[in-house]
Structure formats: C-alpha cells, structure tokens
C-alpha cells in the first residue's frame with residue numbers, strides 16, 4: 001500500500017525497540033513488526049485524526065500500539081497450537097525463525113509494551129492516555145479480538161448462521177479497527193455525538209475490511225487452483241463467501257461501502273483522504 005502516512009509510521013515504529021534487554025526477543029518482535037504489513041490500522045487512525053482537523057502525528061503512539069497488538073495477534077495465530085502456519089506475508093512465520101517459545105514471548109511482549117508505550121507518550125494528557133488504553137484494551141481482550149478468536153475456534157466444526165459469522169468477524173477483526181477511529185476521536189477530544197458517529201463508521205469499516213478479506217481469500221485459492229469464480233473452490237470455514245456465495249458477498253461489500261461513505265460525509269466535509277482509504281480497502285489485492 002502506498003500512502004503518505006506509511007513512511008511516518010514506519011520511521012516511528014523502527015524506534016520502538018532500540019534498547020534491548022534481550023537482543024533475541026527484540027529481534028523476534030522487530031522481525032514481525034517490519035515484515036511487510038499493510039499498516040492499514042495506523043493509517044486509519046492518523047487519517048481519522050486529520051479528518052477531525054488534528055495533526056496526524058498526535059496519534060502516532062496509539063497507532064503504533066494498535067499495530068503492535070495486531071502484530072502479536074498474527075504471531076500467536078500462526079503458532080502450531082493455533083493455525084500452524086509456516087508463512088505469512090510471504091516470509092517464514094515468527095516461530096519458524098525464532099522457535100515457539102520465543103514467538104510466544106514476542107507476542108506477549110508486544111501486547112504488554114503497547115500499553116506502556118501509550119502511557120509513556122508525554123505529548124498527551126493523562127486523561128487522554130487512560131481513555132486510549134481503556135479503548136484499546138477492551139478492543140483487544142476477551143470482549144474483543146481474543147473473544148472473537150475464541151468464538152472462531154469454537155465454530156470450527158459446525159455451520160454458522162450469517163449472524164453468528166458476523167459476530168465472530170465484528171470482534172476478531174472489527175473491534176481493533178473500530179478502536180483506531182475511537183482513539184482518534186479521543187485525541188481530537190470530540191463530543192459524544194461525534195464519538196458515536198465514529199463508533200458506527202469504525203464498525204462499518206471493520207466489516208468492509210473483513211468482507212474484502214474473505215473475497216480475497218477465495219479469489220486467491222481459485223487462482224491457485226486454476227479455476228474460475230463461481231466454482232466450488234471454497235473451504236468449509238464460515239466466511240461471507242462460503243455462506244452467501246461470491247456474487248452476494250461482493251454485493252454485501254458494495255452495500256457496506258456505500259453505508260460507510262454516507263457516514264463519512266455526515267461527519268465532515270474534510271473527507272477526501274478517508275474516502276480514498278475506503279476505496280483502497282475495496283480495491284486492494286492483498
């Protein structure tokens with residue numbers, strides 16, 4: 001993804017781990033932090049700030065914290081006890097390079113450090129920092145991403161309804177994405193009405209991201225199998241595509257896209273960058 005904020009984010013994140021207690025642990029954390037993630041969550045947070053008329057740089061610590069949590073979730077998700085994956089983003093997974101025990105600690109380190117990082121930001125007030133940590137920890141924990149992952153695991157051997165599948169997605173992927181919008185709103189000190197609008201927009205964008213992810217997943221496997229869209233090249237995991245079929249999943253994505261566009265235009269006139277991001281999410285190829 002090419003975006004004006006990527007360099008700012010990557011430069012900032014390259015200094016997160018400068019003073020190692022364990023060089024091996026820092027190497028493992030840095031390996032996954034710099035393994036080529038799209039940085040969509042930090043970009044969403046900084047873009048929301050800009051849309052609210054604030055300096056993007058004021059959101060860097062929260063944006064980095066959310067990317068650290070996202071990175072930890074991927075490291076743990078790839079472990080043998082979970083998805084048991086050897087590759088992510090075209091590179092060996094963390095545990096395949098550093099071993100399982102170090103990969104577990106790298107994930108634990110990233111999660112815990114994320115909160116320390118926000119609380120150590122001297123450019124934000126104590127009140128704002130407490131609210132940021134409250135939002136991020138809620139989104140990441142057992143009522144958010146981790147809870148969603150658990151529901152997903154529990155659903156492995158039975159067919160989910162659309163409502164159940166959406167519930168998994170809303171938490172597993174959506175809560176952390178929505179937190180990007182809410183954190184920006186807190187830093188910009190928005191009132192309750194505007195925060196509620198950001199809450200709705202963040203929920204829609206999380207959904208949009210996930211439907212596109214499900215579509216990419218199946219289009220990727222179809223390509224690999226040398227088949228054409230519409231064939232039965234889907235696994236049995238509950239996704240928008242497996243439950244609705246590819247054409248209806250694409251229609252659902254278009255509907256959610258238009259709802260998100262409508263919410264953005266209700267929020268502000270200063271919305272070009274956010275509209276461009278919505279277009280990117282829908283058009284992305286990875």
Ligand code: GRG
Nearest residue numbers: 037038039040073074076077089146149173213
């Ligand atoms: C193990 C605690 C724990 C949680 C796992 C996020 C997650 C929950 C699992 C990862 C598997 C997965 C495909 C989740 C759906 C969310 C998602 C689409 C993640 C990938 O996000 P991108 O596309 O990744 O932003 P990059 O590589 O660009 O950073």
